[in-house]
Amino acid sequence: MTVITKIRRQGGAAVVTIPPAVLKMMELQVGDQLSLEMHDGELVVKPIRKTQRRYKLSELLEGGEVVSSLNADMAWVMEGDPVGHEIS
Numbered sequence: 138m139t140v141i142t143k144i145r146r147q148g149g150a151a152v153v154t155i156p157p158a159v160l161k162m163m164e165l166q167v168g169d170q171l172s173l174e175m176h177d178g179e180l181v182v183k184p185i186r187k188t189q190r191r192y193k194l195s196e197l198l199e200g201g202e203v204v205s206s207l208n209a210d211m212a213w214v215m216e217g218d219p220v221g222h223e224i225s
Contacts, residue, residue, distance in 0.1 A: 138162070 170185040
């Protein structure tokens with residue numbers, strides 16, 4: 138698909154309009170970021186995809202046994218009366 142567009146001035150910037158059909162094909166929205174690169178005298182525009190990491194429950198719980206073990210090992214700290222000005 139070839140799209141022809143013009144460079145226009147808006148304030149102090151040069152602006153290129155991206156038609157809605159191209160935005161839809163590229164799965165982009167107004168406000169998304171693009172990377173502009175020069176390759177052999179041609180402008181290459183690439184979307185910058187922000188990936189939100191989705192975690193599995195098993196990944197979130199990973200290492201929980203270690204924390205549980207550390208809490209059990211440090212249980213003695215909670216025993217006894219305050220000695221100084223500790224907050225109880």
